[in-house]
Amino acid sequence: MEISQPTSILSQSSSTINTTSIHASMEHLQTTIRDMEAFDAAHADVIQMLLATPSPHAMKRYYNQLASEGIGPWLKVQYIGQTMGKGVFAAKDFDEGEVVLREPKLVGIQNAHSKEDSLVCSFCFCYVGSLELQLRWKLFARGHLRPIRGTNLQGDSQGTDNQCLEQHARVESDGDERICDPPSSVSTSCLGTEICNYKCRSDESEEQSAKRRALSFESFSWISDDALRLPFGDVFPLPHIVECRGGCHEDLFCSEACAEAAWEAYHCLLCTGSKSLCPNKSLLSEFKQFADETNDIFHLAAQVIANVICKCRKLESVATEVKSEEDAKARNTRMLLEAWEPFAMGHKRLWWESIALPEDVDPAEEDVFRNQMKELAANSLGLLKKVLFMEEYAALFSLEVYGYIIGMFELNNLEIVVASPVEDYFIYIDELPHDAKCEAKKITKPALEALGEDYASYCQGTGFFAIQSCMNHSCEPNAKAFKRDEDRDGQAVLLAIRKIEEGEEVTISYIDEHLPLEERQLMLADYGFACQCSKCLQDREASLN
Template identity: 35%
Template structure:
């Protein structure tokens, strides 16, 4: 395998290696013990060995009893799925209303973002056509709906039969004012903002340069592989956690940190910020991605180089927007998820 095309990866090679190193057994045990204590999950335990980790119950549970509600560190909705489902950007529950879900989907499909199955007509489509005729709107052509009807649905001024029996959370806008993220509650919006989204937001809180850089990064991810968006969230999560931990450390420190000790101190804080991700399996994406069926084994090395270069391009675009020199090892080594 050729050397990385990123010169900074050579500069921070030791720090990156430290972040990629498997955590010790003691570190793993302490992390999960702390996590179970924090979530008050007293009736389960985590055991691990060289083959992996497992969650075990300490007592018998009744049927349908909630044993563990695991929390996502980061997650992302597939770009293609955003046409079909309008969900909270943090917990991914459906939001708005049945009418908003259907109206939005049909509206986006009318723009050509997906292809509707013209051979199938649902009861909702029949109802919309009847309602459209009653309101005097233009007749449907080729199973499409008038924009007036779709707008009524999305604005909440047209109701489908029995939809009130399936209420959904009210839509909450992104705190930064972007149009990409929406939430089911202020709680979800605030948590996502504080832990991930504030660095990736393209709303009014971002300067024009960062907005443009983030748009380029997102467009590239949507054209190539939206795993890059998930990786960006991991980076943002770690940077923001690092900043909170460092702020807390500085506020609690009674003595100023000497310049020569600052670098080591920052790496220790970065390692702590990275710890939730460190507990997972880590390997460079281009080394572990499965070889596609249409790629011959003799072309494997070339294929993996192309994937690596694709990841490098994505990384460069993201660095333009959110690079933080103190977190450089984390940003650069995230090519493991890239």
């Protein structure tokens, strides 16, 4: 399974921006850009420090520290020049196929549509629960199963929350037909499943719907039986689900270690559960809903801000007492800059200035579009400020910093891809010896038919990675992001695609490098630069002669 780099955040952002809800939300929200700009002016000194290019000394220290922690130990991040900025260089020879970098995300999210399909650890993105649970979740998302009261998806009867069930899953009686909503934001604590006979989904034709109806109650009765296990299911064991310690039931984890790491890093401030440390938890759902309805990337920006605040608090807890208010202010700024360091290193531009114009926007309307994007960011920030604002770290909540954080994702993010055990399972069954295969298929066939090609859908998300994000583009790359069979989590994995010599720059391709020069140039213009790689320089020279 290949992962591309960087995620075309352009297409991802524009495809997830829902313009209807943007307008509705904008009318509803009172936040004005003018208010935010006045706020920014009052904190201009600290904002400038946050957005300043880090010194070569700070850069060297930061990337050396990562190497000493085992992240990219055989790579060096170095400044190249004004046009290229920094780049990543090999500190040893790499053979073709060798792993050049394996790196955990600094921040990352699973895409909203992928959540409906794959239950993964919110921190490391590995699949959780059991194969049966994953299959049940997929069938549920497609309307083949519906939630029942009294059990959760793991088949336990504890932890049921009927209110939650009613809130998330509208189940109506319509004559003989039972209709259920898909699980757009379903909490796993409140769901068991039983057969959902019919539902005409918005994304399917009458014919497809009729075909699905033909899959009788009996076809699926086996999978609604929580005690039933899939044949050969134990070949694909998954870690047991660890619930969020804050009690939100929205984020799931594969281990106590992941639950703890997420809590410490950002989740304690973004958790909607009863033990959340969020200063204004009641408004958190409003912020999350706005991000769901407009642009997923705001969830990621909230993670950055929560992460910086969490680090500041840790630094505070070991800081020495100060005597004056002025000393306290200076100390807070020092802590803020220290906590912000990983994000200070990222290449950035303002989001509303750098986002490529979507194809459906008339170029004559470009200014209107960019203003809309700025208002959208301002509205998202307005909600986040109501949830998390802390005077000590006020500059972190400036519109300018927020715009640069989202712009950083736009320019650097890598798509996160994790292969699904459900796909592996069906392939495994298909490759069994004849008799065993026939026996197993008696059980698996209806589910496979119901899922169609979706049986192979996998976990998708987006993340920002400290070292991988420093890799420049080349139309003749020597490395690529690639998930091997054993890479079963959300880490970025970069492989050498030819021999890379010590001292050589490690480059990847952000686009299809086999396209002709003009198309490459057009695509890279969407990433905001004119390619300076040797292939482009040669092709350009050749086109002039």
